[in-house]
Amino acid sequence: MTHDIENTGGASGAAARAVEREAQDARADEAPAARARSEAGPQTRAHPRPEPPARKPAHELAPRRPARPAAPPLLAPPRLALAGLRKDYDGRRVVDDVSLEVEPGELVCLLGPSGCGKSTTLRIAAGVERQDAGTVALDGRVVSDGVRHAPPEARSIGLMFQDFALFPHLTVAQNVAFGLPRARAAEAETYLRRVGLGGYGDKFPHMLSGGEQQRVALARALAPRPRVMLMDEPFSGLDQRLRDEIRDDTLSVLKEEGTGVLLVTHEPEEAMRMADRIALMRGGRIVQVGAPYHIYNHPADLEAAAFFSDVNVIRAVVRSRQTDTPFGLFLTPDLPDGAEVEIVIRPQHLRIELDRGQPAPRESAEHGVPAYGRVERARFMGSESLIEARMEHDGAILRATTPGAFLPERGTGLWLSMRRDRCFLFPARPRAGA
Numbered sequence: 001m002t003h004d005i006e007n008t009g010g011a012s013g014a015a016a017r018a019v020e021r022e023a024q025d026a027r028a029d030e031a032p033a034a035r036a037r038s039e040a041g042p043q044t045r046a047h048p049r050p051e052p053p054a055r056k057p058a059h060e061l062a063p064r065r066p067a068r069p070a071a072p073p074l075l076a077p078p079r080l081a082l083a084g085l086r087k088d089y090d091g092r093r094v095v096d097d098v099s100l101e102v103e104p105g106e107l108v109c110l111l112g113p114s115g116c117g118k119s120t121t122l123r124i125a126a127g128v129e130r131q132d133a134g135t136v137a138l139d140g141r142v143v144s145d146g147v148r149h150a151p152p153e154a155r156s157i158g159l160m161f162q163d164f165a166l167f168p169h170l171t172v173a174q175n176v177a178f179g180l181p182r183a184r185a186a187e188a189e190t191y192l193r194r195v196g197l198g199g200y201g202d203k204f205p206h207m208l209s210g211g212e213q214q215r216v217a218l219a220r221a222l223a224p225r226p227r228v229m230l231m232d233e234p235f236s237g238l239d240q241r242l243r244d245e246i247r248d249d250t251l252s253v254l255k256e257e258g259t260g261v262l263l264v265t266h267e268p269e270e271a272m273r274m275a276d277r278i279a280l281m282r283g284g285r286i287v288q289v290g291a292p293y294h295i296y297n298h299p300a301d302l303e304a305a306a307f308f309s310d311v312n313v314i315r316a317v318v319r320s321r322q323t324d325t326p327f328g329l330f331l332t333p334d335l336p337d338g339a340e341v342e343i344v345i346r347p348q349h350l351r352i353e354l355d356r357g358q359p360a361p362r363e364s365a366e367h368g369v370p371a372y373g374r375v376e377r378a379r380f381m382g383s384e385s386l387i388e389a390r391m392e393h394d395g396a397i398l399r400a401t402t403p404g405a406f407l408p409e410r411g412t413g414l415w416l417s418m419r420r421d422r423c424f425l426f427p428a429r430p431r432a433g434a
């Protein structure tokens, strides 16, 4: 069973906007021309134009009501709204028309490969960098555009970076209280308890482990009660186990506070674990936004699919509105004859059946046609086994995984078939040099 885990939290306005965004995602999903249609048969495209509603005669019209004052807007503004951000360095565009919103209590991950412009976007949101175009608004108030530019300290934002830099000469409590009005200094202990460090106030940073220091940094960022938290790879300095623990703790504290969070990471696993929504960035642009489940299962293109896991790619050519492959036929009614397509499937969605000398497994609607290959290599990966098979039809290697230990010998014959509902079909990208 699968669940869509989108959870925008916060006000009903946020929920309404989330629904609208899902609809936008769904519309955007239709863009890669052939994917959705690969599963469906040819469709009728002629939609009859709807009849205009019949005009009522004047005597049936309702009597005019006295004018009422305008109702307040139904939707509260997002905590953070970035619109049309652009930034060039040395004539090179590193942030290109980036628009993104973060709702109260929502955690949005800006995810992408190194150098794609994530940190620059975050720095613009924080106000430590100024954009060449576009606006930054907090709770509906524009804090930066072509005219005005509020400095970071005037934005009610919390910042947390990888090098969280506590002041070494101040105690833990003084570190947390730093920047708080004097009247609220006693609240430092409250925030330390929040992050599991009650009673640590009198220690100095060098007396704490890396994970504890990270928690102090979190308490310090939370203490001024920012409405928006901006985090840039905040957990990357920690070892794996500590990282998981601190991620989870951080998440629950931020949710309790109702803070809107924009978190930069280049790790898909971190984004999947933490985000309500992921904004996938590449080459300065946001290429897809959606709940982790949605982005993983409906990637916008091959690169988006491959960013989250290893993928197999099968290339084929459209003939007569369909694409024939050794794994069966795919319907591609909107692609012209001769167009190349890439059929993409993750290793866990290839089914393996060993050749035991019996007739080939039967074709099915769920798995298409099984294709024959031989084991090239089998490796045990802990919770699953990875089988690399050389396919008989073209000599290419495909990778399939299966839960548990499954280590057939090299040369063992097998059939691979694709879970049709987990295939993505994209028009092929032009090849290098073509």
Ligand SMILES: Nc1ncnc2c1ncn2[C@@H]1O[C@H](COP(=O)(O)OP(=O)(O)OP(=O)(O)O)[C@@H](O)[C@H]1O
Binding pocket: 089, 090, 094, 112, 113, 114, 115, 116, 117, 118, 119, 120, 121, 266
């Ligand atoms: N101040 C600057 N001057 C010139 N170029 C810059 C500056 N800051 C960033 N860049 C360049 O802009 C591009 C985007 O950088 P940015 O730090 O935003 O990427 P990123 O996606 O956060 O990468 P990473 O995950 O490696 O931190 C990079 O090519 C970087 O070298």
